[in-house]
Amino acid sequence: MCWFLAILAFVLGLAVLAAEFSDVFSSLSSGKEYQSIGQVVAVLQELQETLEAGLVPATERWENLRSLSEPWGSLTFQSISDLRQSGGSLLPTLRRLRTLALDHQTSLKSAKARSAQALAQALVCAALVPIFGAALYLFLPGIYERPIVWLSACLFSMALTGAGACWLLTMANAARWGGVKQEQRAWILAAQAGGEKMLSLLRSGLTSDVAWMKTTEFIATRAPDLASQWGFSLWEVSKSGLTYSYQALQPLLSLGTAIKKAIHVSVIEGRPCTERIETGLYAFGQEMRAQVDRELTLLANRALKPLFLCVAPSLMGLLGLGLYLAWLEAR
Numbered sequence: 001m002c003w004f005l006a007i008l009a010f011v012l013g014l015a016v017l018a019a020e021f022s023d024v025f026s027s028l029s030s031g032k033e034y035q036s037i038g039q040v041v042a043v044l045q046e047l048q049e050t051l052e053a054g055l056v057p058a059t060e061r062w063e064n065l066r067s068l069s070e071p072w073g074s075l076t077f078q079s080i081s082d083l084r085q086s087g088g089s090l091l092p093t094l095r096r097l098r099t100l101a102l103d104h105q106t107s108l109k110s111a112k113a114r115s116a117q118a119l120a121q122a123l124v125c126a127a128l129v130p131i132f133g134a135a136l137y138l139f140l141p142g143i144y145e146r147p148i149v150w151l152s153a154c155l156f157s158m159a160l161t162g163a164g165a166c167w168l169l170t171m172a173n174a175a176r177w178g179g180v181k182q183e184q185r186a187w188i189l190a191a192q193a194g195g196e197k198m199l200s201l202l203r204s205g206l207t208s209d210v211a212w213m214k215t216t217e218f219i220a221t222r223a224p225d226l227a228s229q230w231g232f233s234l235w236e237v238s239k240s241g242l243t244y245s246y247q248a249l250q251p252l253l254s255l256g257t258a259i260k261k262a263i264h265v266s267v268i269e270g271r272p273c274t275e276r277i278e279t280g281l282y283a284f285g286q287e288m289r290a291q292v293d294r295e296l297t298l299l300a301n302r303a304l305k306p307l308f309l310c311v312a313p314s315l316m317g318l319l320g321l322g323l324y325l326a327w328l329e330a331r
Contacts, residue, residue: 036069037105043068044076044098051091072101075193078218079200093200096278100192103285107292112176121303122168125311129157132315136322142329143322153321157314164310171302175295178288179248187252188288190223194230195281198259202274208263209234230256234263251287255280 043064050057065077076097080090133154137143143150177185194215201211212234220227230253258280266273 037072037101037108040068040072040076040101041098041105044094044101048091048094048098051094072193074221075197075218079197082200082204085204093196093203096199097196100196104189104192107289110292117300117303121307122165122172125161125165125168125307128311129154129161129314129318133157133318136318140322140326142325142327145329146325150321150325153318157318160310160314164306164314167306167310168303171306172299175299175302176292178291179295180252181248184223184225184249187223187226187249190219190226191252191255191284192281193222194219195255195259195277195284199274199277202272202277208267208273212260212263226252226256229253231260234260248291251284251291254287255284258283 043061047057047061050061062077062080065080066073068076079093079097084090133150137150174181177188180188197218198211198215201214202208206214213232216227216230216232219230220232259277262273262276262280265276
């Protein structure tokens with residue numbers, strides 16, 4: 001009866017923790033996002049291959065861009081619509097958008113594979129206390145004579161181990177996003193989408209200041225804080241050094257500064273700035289990828305902290321209490 005109550009309390013505790021950490025579990029289960037990006041790649045590839053074959057896609061195929069997940073739907077549809085209305089070339093933009101989606105898909109897959117060890121550790125931590133407690137209950141004398149004490153110790157150990165498992169899940173989730181906090185993870189895709197939006201507007205014939213204003217307005221609908229940091233004016237000084245000093249956000253804030261500098265240099269020299277912006281976007285992607293790799297590499301060492309502070313004390317405490325109860329029974 002005591003063990004039934006212990007297992008029931010353990011299951012209820014997991015349910016409460018799942019409700020509290022729903023954002024962590026939902027972000028870790030990235031299968032839905034991975035499938036949606038796969039749909040984006042398929043639609044863009046179909047349009048690209050149709051244009052490369054010398055054919056004009058049907059209107060229904062252009063409208064399929066609206067049904068893509070955000071921000072891909074609005075980004076691709078608006079960018080392609082601007083280029084079609086101005087008579088610009090569609091293939092370079094389609095290739096870059098498809099490459100961006102493929103890179104994002106590959107990044108999700110790689111991060112999920114490299115964080116699998118931390119997830120397995122979290123699951124093992126959650127299952128250790130019931131197994132270890134049951135083994136001690138069966139093999140050590142004196143424990144079954146004090147069920148209330150043993151049940152209370154098991155419940156406390158389960159709570160401590162569950163806290164360690166949730167700590168591990170949180171660390172793995174943060175590492176998969178390069179250390180960027182939960183409320184600022186929309187900045188990554190918004191920054192990349194904003195760069196692609198800027199390129200499409202410049203290629204459609206708009207001036208750099210109007211293109212920048214429309215780009216920041218586009219980013220503001222998905223990441224208002226990022227748009228505010230970049231600045232809605234092309235000649236506004238960046239606020240990155242004033243508000244955010246968090247190291248993980250530096251590549252995101254530096255991208256806006258790099259795009260501004262590329263436009264400033266193009267205005268001075270009188271040359272197009274699209275190549276410089278493309279170089280800035282490529283450098284941003286490489287920097288973010290290196291940051292994610294660094295965080296995932298450090299995850300194995302950081303995972304030792306919850307193991308030593310939460311899991312090990314709970315198991316050692318159970319063992320010590322079991323030996324103490326057995327010693328009392330022997331006396």
